[in-house]
Amino acid sequence: MKTHFINFLSFSKSEFRIPNFLCASLFLCASVFNFLASPLLLISLASCNTLKTSTTSWQTFTARDDSITLERQFLYRAMVPDGWVRKDPPKDESIADTMKPIVEFTIAREIRLTVHTFPISDKRIPPRAQIARWQRQFEHLDPQYSTISVQSHDGFAGLFLEAEGLLQGKETMMLGWSMLLAKEYDNLLLRADLKRADYTIKAIGPTDLILHHKKEIVHFANSFELIDELTAPL
Amino acid sequence: MKAIFHFLGSIYFAIILIAVAAASVIAGTFMESYSGSHLFASSWTYGHPLFAILLGLFFINILFSALRRWPFKLKHIPFLITHLGLLMIIAGTIIKNRIGVQGNLTIWEGSSGQKVLLPNTYALSVEKHDGQKGEIALSSLEPWQTHFIKDLKVKIVGMAPHVTEKWETWIKGKQALITGIPPLPVSEWNPSVSLPEPLLIPISKEQIWHVLAIKTDQIEPLIQNNKVKREYPLLIIAEIAGGTSLYLFDKQGNMHHEQFGDARFKNLVSYDNGFGGYAVTTSLPDPNIDQEQKDCAYLCKQLREAMAKNPSLAPPLALFKQASDKNNADFIEPFVNFLVLWNHDGRLLFSPDSLPKPLDTIIPNLEIAPADQKALQWIALLFDRLEEPLKNGEDLSEYLKQNRWPFSDIPNDTTALTVLAQQIYAVSNDLPELEQENNKAKLLSAYLKTYGIDYPSIKVQNDDQAMITLEAPLTVRYQQSEPSNKYEDNHPAIIIEAQSGTEKEIFALAYDPSAMGFKWPILKGQYLIRLQPQSISIPYKIRLKQARQINYPQTQQPYSYEADIVIDGTPKTLSMNQVHETWDGYRLYLAGMSPYSENSVRSAHIIVNHDPAKYIFTYPGAGLVALGIILLFWLQPYKRRYSK
Numbered sequence: 001m002k003t004h005f006i007n008f009l010s011f012s013k014s015e016f017r018i019p020n021f022l023c024a025s026l027f028l029c030a031s032v033f034n035f036l037a038s039p040l041l042l043i044s045l046a047s048c049n050t051l052k053t054s055t056t057s058w059q060t061f062t063a064r065d066d067s068i069t070l071e072r073q074f075l076y077r078a079m080v081p082d083g084w085v086r087k088d089p090p091k092d093e094s095i096a097d098t099m100k101p102i103v104e105f106t107i108a109r110e111i112r113l114t115v116h117t118f119p120i121s122d123k124r125i126p127p128r129a130q131i132a133r134w135q136r137q138f139e140h141l142d143p144q145y146s147t148i149s150v151q152s153h154d155g156f157a158g159l160f161l162e163a164e165g166l167l168q169g170k171e172t173m174m175l176g177w178s179m180l181l182a183k184e185y186d187n188l189l190l191r192a193d194l195k196r197a198d199y200t201i202k203a204i205g206p207t208d209l210i211l212h213h214k215k216e217i218v219h220f221a222n223s224f225e226l227i228d229e230l231t232a233p234l
Numbered sequence: 235m236k237a238i239f240h241f242l243g244s245i246y247f248a249i250i251l252i253a254v255a256a257a258s259v260i261a262g263t264f265m266e267s268y269s270g271s272h273l274f275a276s277s278w279t280y281g282h283p284l285f286a287i288l289l290g291l292f293f294i295n296i297l298f299s300a301l302r303r304w305p306f307k308l309k310h311i312p313f314l315i316t317h318l319g320l321l322m323i324i325a326g327t328i329i330k331n332r333i334g335v336q337g338n339l340t341i342w343e344g345s346s347g348q349k350v351l352l353p354n355t356y357a358l359s360v361e362k363h364d365g366q367k368g369e370i371a372l373s374s375l376e377p378w379q380t381h382f383i384k385d386l387k388v389k390i391v392g393m394a395p396h397v398t399e400k401w402e403t404w405i406k407g408k409q410a411l412i413t414g415i416p417p418l419p420v421s422e423w424n425p426s427v428s429l430p431e432p433l434l435i436p437i438s439k440e441q442i443w444h445v446l447a448i449k450t451d452q453i454e455p456l457i458q459n460n461k462v463k464r465e466y467p468l469l470i471i472a473e474i475a476g477g478t479s480l481y482l483f484d485k486q487g488n489m490h491h492e493q494f495g496d497a498r499f500k501n502l503v504s505y506d507n508g509f510g511g512y513a514v515t516t517s518l519p520d521p522n523i524d525q526e527q528k529d530c531a532y533l534c535k536q537l538r539e540a541m542a543k544n545p546s547l548a549p550p551l552a553l554f555k556q557a558s559d560k561n562n563a564d565f566i567e568p569f570v571n572f573l574v575l576w577n578h579d580g581r582l583l584f585s586p587d588s589l590p591k592p593l594d595t596i597i598p599n600l601e602i603a604p605a606d607q608k609a610l611q612w613i614a615l616l617f618d619r620l621e622e623p624l625k626n627g628e629d630l631s632e633y634l635k636q637n638r639w640p641f642s643d644i645p646n647d648t649t650a651l652t653v654l655a656q657q658i659y660a661v662s663n664d665l666p667e668l669e670q671e672n673n674k675a676k677l678l679s680a681y682l683k684t685y686g687i688d689y690p691s692i693k694v695q696n697d698d699q700a701m702i703t704l705e706a707p708l709t710v711r712y713q714q715s716e717p718s719n720k721y722e723d724n725h726p727a728i729i730i731e732a733q734s735g736t737e738k739e740i741f742a743l744a745y746d747p748s749a750m751g752f753k754w755p756i757l758k759g760q761y762l763i764r765l766q767p768q769s770i771s772i773p774y775k776i777r778l779k780q781a782r783q784i785n786y787p788q789t790q791q792p793y794s795y796e797a798d799i800v801i802d803g804t805p806k807t808l809s810m811n812q813v814h815e816t817w818d819g820y821r822l823y824l825a826g827m828s829p830y831s832e833n834s835v836r837s838a839h840i841i842v843n844h845d846p847a848k849y850i851f852t853y854p855g856a857g858l859v860a861l862g863i864i865l866l867f868w869l870q871p872y873k874r875r876y877s878k
Contacts, residue, residue, distance in 0.1 A: 183833050
């Protein structure tokens with residue numbers, strides 16, 4: 001039995017040895033397959049992905065005019081996803097009034113996103129006051145679904161409000177950023193009045209729809225910046 | 235000559251060099267351990283010029299030892315490759331030390347930067363009034379070196395290895411300075427001596443104030459001094475440990491206080507972009523105006539606007555309004571007047587003997603419901619009992635605990651009495667009847683207290699306050715101190731003689747390692763100057779979009795720090811473990827970031843490193859050394875075989 005087993009082993013070893021050239025060919029084939037298959041596999045997996053990945057592009061926005069010349073200077077930019085419907089204020093109309101947005105977007109027909117700028121004069125609206133004003137716009141606001149967090153980016157600092165409640169009788173969600181030009185830049189922009197502006201971004205819409213588009217709205221708000229960088233504080 | 239050549243390329247010389255290098259490294263370790271200073275240890279070891287000579291000798295030793303094999307044979311190849319690699323590594327090190335960059339770049343969110351500060355170097359940053367800027371690089375801070383930058387000559391005439399700086403505002407030495415007013419003498423004071431007479435100073439055309447300039451370490455006895463409370467308006471400029479304080483006492487006995495010190499000033503003024511110097515300002519309420527009267531009028535105006543919308547009133551207010559309406563009297567002004575009188579009275583509840591008009595007719599007409607009346611009587615009884623202990627400074631919660639108060643959760647703040655009143659109110663139905671308390675003003679004040687309403691709580695800050703602004707020039711004084719062996723803690727300063735044309739000035743400057751402090755005006759405002767590290771511009775402009783701290787979920791504990799930057803138009807993210815390297819070898823490391831608040835942005839500290847020889851010499855050199863070593867071992871058996 002033992003001998004037979006050894007014979008069997010020796011038989012298998014001697015009779016079924018793969019020739020060297022075949023080994024090399026197999027290795028080559030495997031490498032080529034691996035090289036080609038990996039991207040193909042990735043492509044096929046990617047095509048199975050049902051998540052929509054919207055593309056974004058930089059869009060520029062103007063500052064407010066001085067109500068006399070109606071000239072508007074392009075001052076801001078942000079990454080705007082494709083599919084957002086942009087509405088600029090009419091060119092023959094002054095937007096010196098800070099009640100008017102400098103730009104407005106409609107997202108998925110029901111979300112309204114507005115950007116307001118507030119040229120800095122003696123009195124500035126503190127973010128807490130702005131956030132409190134927004135909160136008061138709700139008929140009912142559950143504190144559990146209203147969070148405020150501190151934000152800072154691109155030279156602006158302020159607060160971000162995420163609130164969910166009853167607004168005009170409908171379940172509504174609000175994402176709002178109230179941002180002030182940081183104090184570090186206060187004294188440097190005395191001559192560039194247009195840059196001395198605080199801004200707010202507010203998106204309002206049905207809760208489920210806002211939640212669906214939250215990532216791109218947040219991305220828009222975080223990318224909002226002055227086209228030209230600010231002069232370093234010191 | 236040949237003997238020298240052979241010695242320089244010999245193993246003996248190599249052993250000597252290795253021994254010296256090892257000894258200096260050992261010494262460096264002990265020095266760092268002794269002084270706690272890396273800078274101190276490195277300045278005596280590998281930062282020392284002798285170490286550069288040692289490196290040069292290593293280069294010579296390796297080169298000569300290779301040349302000694304001339305004429306080269308096939309068997310020399312591994313040896314030569316190894317030595318070529320070593321020479322390339324040393325050359326790479328020398329090149330990096332000479333022309334490489336290792337510096338700090340600080341950028342604020344929203345701005346960009348490309349000037350890198352080189353740590354532990356010195357330079358005078360000079361700015362001319364016409365906008366020209368320049369930098370004088372200093373090899374050291376040793377005195378008697380003279381430098382020129384255009385028509386400005388600067389000569390270092392003195393140096394202190396360590397100074398402490400003191401920011402001077404309202405008091406400079408023995409004088410108190412308020413811009414526009416002649417200097418005032420400063421007196422030293424302690425409670426055992428009498429207070430000097432205040433000087434009458436015209437602060438403006440309409441205002442004459444009593445002013446006292448005092449140096450003291452006991453501020454409480456000073457502001458409590460009887461003499462201080464006698465003469466109004468009185469401004470005390472007091473220099474105490476840690477800075478200068480201003481105290482203004484007005485007609486009503488109110489005190490307004492502002493502190494200055496520590497190089498952080500709330501209101502700072504720079505004249506002519508710093509060429510005209512710097513000043514600090516303070517805005518104090520006009521002490522000759524009855525601010526309380528103004529505040530009351532403002533509060534009445536605010537309440538009237540609120541009442542126009544017919545709001546639902548809190549029960550005590552509704553009660554007061556009902557009584558006012560019954561008397562055909564105004565509701566708002568008497569109500570505010572009641573609160574002000576109660577505030578002046580100073581007691582927990584207001585129980586005056588008499589009341590002014592129209593309160594004398596409104597208060598008796600208050601129709602308090604019997605259930606409320608019982609609760610308010612109990613509140614009045616308890617507050618009467620608390621009056622004395624609280625006056626004596628006893629802690630309310632302790633007092634209640636000692637007297638076995640049955641409820642807990644009394645907050646340790648201004649709402650404590652309101653919570654206490656509410657607790658009594660909640661159980662008043664179960665309490666026995668009390669003897670009739672007839673003082674309706676007292677019951678009303680108890681009712682208001684239950685709802686947390688009193689004058690301090692509803693007083694509205696009146697933004698239209700008449701303010702008087704005072705200003706003082708800002709200067710800095712340096713005091714020489716004993717330097718530490720820990721070089722990093724030392725704050726050196728130099729004395730400079732600057733000359734431009736016929737103008738000459740001698741002044742002191744302290745080292746500003748972050749190059750973010752003031753540039754000081756010299757030569758009558760012709761120039762601004764600052765002692766700082768040398769800076770170089772890198773070929774990349776880095777814009778910081780956002781710097782953020784990422785915490786572990788549900789905690790405030792930082793997990794990571796990240797910075798979104800834009801470098802040559804391309805967005806990149808730096809983090810603690812994510813370094814960005816440009817195609818030409820500039821490496822950017824995120825070293826840290828400053829905190830931020832609701833109205834300030836973060837700044838990111840980025841370390842910039844550039845080793846121009848890395849890919850040409852150092853890395854290939856290391857590769858060659860590795861290859862040479864492998865070949866040395868690999869060829870060994872063949873060598874043995876052939877030798878047999």
